[in-house]
Each structure stands twice: as structure tokens, then as C-alpha cells.
Amino acid sequence: MKSLFKYLLSYVVPIVVALAIIVVVFYFISRNSEPKLQWYVVSPFNDQGLANLKFMWSGTLATLQMSFLALLISIVVGLIIAIPGIAKNRPLRATNYAYVEIVRSIPLLPLILWVYYGMPQIAGVQLDYFWAGVFALALSDSAFEAEIFRAGIQSIPRGQSEAARTVGLNYFQSMIYVILPQAIRRILPALGNQFAYMVKMSALVSVIGLQELTRRANELNTTVYRALEIYTVLIIEYLIIILIIGQAVRWLERKMGNEDGSARRN
Amino acid sequence: MTDNAYAIEMTGVHKWFGDFHVLRDINLQVKPGDRVVICGPSGSGKSTVVRCLNGLETHEKGLITVDGHQLTKKRKSIARIRAEVGMVFQQFNLFPHLTVLENLTLGPILSRGMKKHDANERAMEYLERVHIPEQAHKKPGQLSGGQQQRVAIARSLCMEPKIMLFDEPTSALDPEMISEVLDVMLELAEEGMTMVVVTHEMGFARKAADMMVFMDEGEIVETGNPQQFFENPTTDRCRQFLNQILQR
Numbered sequence: 001m002k003s004l005f006k007y008l009l010s011y012v013v014p015i016v017v018a019l020a021i022i023v024v025v026f027y028f029i030s031r032n033s034e035p036k037l038q039w040y041v042v043s044p045f046n047d048q049g050l051a052n053l054k055f056m057w058s059g060t061l062a063t064l065q066m067s068f069l070a071l072l073i074s075i076v077v078g079l080i081i082a083i084p085g086i087a088k089n090r091p092l093r094a095t096n097y098a099y100v101e102i103v104r105s106i107p108l109l110p111l112i113l114w115v116y117y118g119m120p121q122i123a124g125v126q127l128d129y130f131w132a133g134v135f136a137l138a139l140s141d142s143a144f145e146a147e148i149f150r151a152g153i154q155s156i157p158r159g160q161s162e163a164a165r166t167v168g169l170n171y172f173q174s175m176i177y178v179i180l181p182q183a184i185r186r187i188l189p190a191l192g193n194q195f196a197y198m199v200k201m202s203a204l205v206s207v208i209g210l211q212e213l214t215r216r217a218n219e220l221n222t223t224v225y226r227a228l229e230i231y232t233v234l235i236i237e238y239l240i241i242i243l244i245i246g247q248a249v250r251w252l253e254r255k256m257g258n259e260d261g262s263a264r265r266n
Numbered sequence: 267m268t269d270n271a272y273a274i275e276m277t278g279v280h281k282w283f284g285d286f287h288v289l290r291d292i293n294l295q296v297k298p299g300d301r302v303v304i305c306g307p308s309g310s311g312k313s314t315v316v317r318c319l320n321g322l323e324t325h326e327k328g329l330i331t332v333d334g335h336q337l338t339k340k341r342k343s344i345a346r347i348r349a350e351v352g353m354v355f356q357q358f359n360l361f362p363h364l365t366v367l368e369n370l371t372l373g374p375i376l377s378r379g380m381k382k383h384d385a386n387e388r389a390m391e392y393l394e395r396v397h398i399p400e401q402a403h404k405k406p407g408q409l410s411g412g413q414q415q416r417v418a419i420a421r422s423l424c425m426e427p428k429i430m431l432f433d434e435p436t437s438a439l440d441p442e443m444i445s446e447v448l449d450v451m452l453e454l455a456e457e458g459m460t461m462v463v464v465t466h467e468m469g470f471a472r473k474a475a476d477m478m479v480f481m482d483e484g485e486i487v488e489t490g491n492p493q494q495f496f497e498n499p500t501t502d503r504c505r506q507f508l509n510q511i512l513q514r
Contacts, residue, residue, distance in 0.1 A: 162322055163359035163418075167373030167425055168348060177372060181363045 011250065015243065041226045042233045052220055056233060059216035064241070066130060066212065067199045070137035074198075075191070077138065078145025083175070085150045096146065103143035109204050112136040116208040133205035141198055148190045152183035185256045192249030196242045203238075213237050271334050273298045273429055273460045274319060279328030281314060288314050289325065290484045296477075298428070301461045303471040303492075306481035307507060312464045315481070316431045319462065320344075320351040333428055349377075352422030356434040358414045360406035366393070366417050367402040370424045378425070385424075392420040396450050412443030416450055423454075430454065432463040466511055472496065480504045 030037055042056075043049035085096030116132040119125045127135060156179050164174035184191075206215035217234040221227055274296040281289040288311045296302050304312045317323040318330060321337060321344035330337040333350045337343055361369050370389035374380040380388070393399040396416040398409075406414050415435055422430060432451065436444045448470045455461060455474040465471065471478060471492060478495035480488040480503075488495070488504045499505045 157357075157359075159355055159357050159359035160361065163353075163355065163361070163421075164372075165322070166320060166348060166351075166353040167421060168345070168377030169373065170345075170377075173376050177376065178361055182361075185363070 011247065037229060038226055039229055041224050042229050052224065052230075053233070055220055056213070056216045056230070056237065059211055059213040060237065060241070062130070062210060062212040063199065063202050066133050066137065066205065066210070067195070067202045070134045070141060070202070071195050071198050073134070073138035074141035074145050074194075077142040079149050081142060081146035082149035082153065085146065086153055096150075100143045100146055103139060104147075106140065108136065108140050108201055109207065111140055112204055112208060129205065129208045129210040132208060133202065133210050137198060137202060137205070140201075141194060144194060145191075148187050148194070149183070152187035152190075153179055155186055156182050185253075188249060188253050188256065192246065192253075195245055195249070199241055199245065200238060272296060272331070273300065273333060274462065275329070275331040276315075276318075277329040277331075279315075279318065279325045279330060281311075281318065281323065281325045281327075288484050289318070292328070292486055294479065294486065294489075296429075296460065296462065298460055299458050300476045301455050301459075301474050302463070302477045302479060303475040304462065304464045304479045304481060305466060305468075305471070305507070305511075306487075309483075310481040311484040312479075312481045313433050316353075316433050316462055316464050319429075319431055320348050320353055322353075349425070350428045352425055352427035352430045354415070354418050354422055354430070354432045354435045356437050358406070358411075358418045358438070360414055360418055360421070362406050365403050365405055366398075366409070369406065369417060370421050373421070373425050389420070389424055392423045393417075395423070395453070396420045397446075410443060411439045412446045415439065415443075415447045419447075419450055419454075429460045429462070432461065432465065434464050434466075436465065436467055468496070468508075468512060480507065482507070 040046055040049050042052055044053055081096055081099050084092035085100070087093055112133065115127065115136045116129060119127065119132075153175075160178055160182070161174050164178040169177065202212060203214040206212060206218060209215065211219075213234060217230050221230050224230070272295045274294065276292050276294040279289055279292040280287070292311075292315060294302075294315070304315060306312050314323055318325050319332060319337075324339055332347045335343065335346055335350075337347050360366075361372070364372065367386060367389055370392065371380075371382065371385035374385040374388060375382060390399055390402065393402055396419055398413055398416055398420075401409055401413060401417070406417065409417065419430075419435075435451070436447050439447065444467065448467060451461070451463070451470065452474055461474075463470070463475075475492045478488075478490055478492050479486055480495075480499075480501075482503050488499060488501050490500075495504075496508065499508055
């Protein structure tokens, strides 16, 4: 009970207060706007508004599915790319370096367009817009994940892998059972960041027509033409999703933070 | 391995870190069951000698033979030698995310293919031997330094090595915890374990060592049995070092 109170106090209250401030400020600057704001188009308290909201909200699943799949793929690929980055072997390190530098230099929006419109032309591969989105997001993010993993692995003291080797573990066993469990705990906040970033960047996939949150908002806007109201709701939708993800990551962090039996700092 | 073979034999071993010549012509023979204590000022290369013996460092010149097998850069040769050699580090290097018991069983299960149940049984046996069976289910972070180092010793013993290497095992410990670790090491010595110990604990050396080795600037300056070594060091450098260290 006490811990729930503490949790509310340190995580929920600051966010609620900050949002309240934003709403108040927004209210005052928009009070005399011309033409008047028409919130009823996205109000749950009338039939049309509720239908509009439901229409907008119907993109959630696509956004979540796409971000989550892309995250999973980019974590796996990122890890595979990170491992040669810490090798003694120079060509292996060079491979990692080239991949990371090139992939992270490609802007996401052109990459999405290139994958969706370009790949059928050169490779005969036509992905539907969902998988094109997943592919572009995952590819783009994998370079960042690779760097996060590399940093995490390199932050584990050398003595850990030396001890693992002296009790007979080979390279991969020591990675999987000794180094990565410790590294992942350390990079959890960074992985959480990437997830939030991924959810936001998935909005760009709306340009090729996937009916996720942003696309739905655009579609609604072309019929009712209330941009400010609709895009405000859209932002709130992303806000809610990412706040929930943030809480989940923090919960995971707390849970894993106690794993070595030491008290968490803060 | 033949009857009169050495457990460890180093012949003309040299090592460089870049331009820095860390080991110069190291020659050392250790018979099975021998306890060798290596001492010397910091930077003298004594840790490097021990780390070379299980392939944590590679040597550039000379021969190292451990338990009859020559140590080369090949992965197979290193793996074979590591199977016979246990190592205890100054910083313990326990795995902080695993319980004490899991620390002990990880090696036997993964590299020896032991069943979990058998590995647990063996681990408890060795925890008894280092006198902390009651800590089996705690995480290393919850133990004192002395307890952690004893767990580290037990972790090495769980691999049932023929030779144990100790790299300054008490240097990171608070003074009141040193003796609990040294006691465990003495018990191990009494059981006939072949040991190479880098330490400044001369009390332990007097009680346990068959051979003393004094190193300075990458060379073995003096070797001898403890009595002769402590009473009558033949070199000035060694005498000076012993004076400094024994005055404390």
C-alpha cells in the first residue's frame, strides 16, 4: 500500500500536474481563437464525436503491432550487429562500423518510400504497407540498437568475461549467461527510449497508406476539416501509449534492479 | 602425464605490452602438489605470470606447459588447460546477477554438461568447505568481501581443477576479512592442491609455501625455499623488498 502511494507520488502525480498546466495554458491562448474551436467533433459526449474518436482510435492496433514487431526485429538485428563490433578481429569490427554508420545516416521517411515504391522496381519485392513499414522502421532502428548493445556490453568489467572463461565457458556461453544479462539491465532505459521513439516514428508510415493512428487522423481531417482538434487528440493518443510504455519499462527496471541484491540508487 | 613431469613449466617466457617488456625470460618449474608464492613490487609482472598460465594473457616467446599440455594460442589448447586450472581474482569477479549457488554451478553445467541436481550437490559440498553453505541462495552483492572471495574459491573448486592460481586474493579485502580467506587457502594447501599464489601475505607464505619467487621489473630475481628466502635472501633487491613489507 505504501509502495503504491510512493509510486503514484513519484510517477503519476508529476505527469498529471504537467498535463494540467499544459491544458490550462492551452485554454487561455486558444480562448479567443477565430474561428472558435469546435471540440464537439471529437467529443465522446455526442454520437458523431464518439464515432469520430472511435475511427481515430481504430489505428492504434496497427501502430502498436508495427512498432512492436519492428522493435523486436531491430533488437535481434542490433544484437547480431553489435557482437562483431566488440571483436578483436579488424574486418569484423569494420563490418559493424560500416553498417552502423551507413544505416543510421539514412533518413526514415525516404527509406520508407524507397522500400515501398523502390524495392518492387529493383528487386521485384512488393511488401504490403504494413511489412514495408516494419522493415523500414526495423532497419533504421537496428543501427541504434547495435550501438546501445555495444555500449552496454563494453560497460561490463573485463573481469566478468575472464571469470566466465576460467570456469570453462566459451565465448557465446559467457555472452548469453554472464555478460548480456548484466548489460541488458544497464541499457534498459535506452531500450525504452528506442521503443518510444519507434512508436512516434511509425507515424511516418502513414505516407504509404497504412491505416495507423496518424493516417486515421488525416483521413478524418479531410472529411470534417477540424485540424487542431483532431491533431490534438492524435497527440494525446501517442502520449497515452508512450506513457504506458514508459511505466512498463520503469517497472521492469525496478524489478531487474533488485536482481543483484544491491539496493537501487535513488 | 608421466610421473616426474612438472605440473607447470615455464621456459624462457617473454611478453610485451606494446613496447613494454613485461616478462623477461621467465623460467619456473612447479611440481604437482607444490605451493609456490610469488611476491614483488607492483608492476613487477607477477600477476601477468599467473594470467599467462591459464591463457588470459598470451606470451610472445618461450614455452608454457601445464599438466603436460603445451599452451599455444589455439582455442583447443587453451580450453584444455583451463579445464585443469582454477583461478581466483583480486576483485572476486563473481557474477552479480546470479545467486551464490548459480555462480558455482554455471561452469559445471555449461562446460562439463553436469545435471543441475548433481551440480547443486557438488556446489553445496564446496560451499561447506569454504564454510558458507548458509549463503547459497543470496546474491554476491549481499555478502561481505571475505565471503565473496570464499565463494570465488569454491566456484573454482567446483570445476575440480588440478592447479589453483590466486592473483592477489586478499588485496581488495578489509583487514579483518583477510584471515578467513587465508584460512581457506591453507586448508586447500594441506589437502595437497598445487597452488601458485601471488600475494604479499608473508604469514601465509611462511606457513604454506614450498617455494618462494621474488619478481622485479619483469624478471624472476630470486627463488628459494621459504626458510632460506626469508632468513637469507641473496639479492639486495629482494632483501629491500622483504624489509619494507615485513616492517608493517
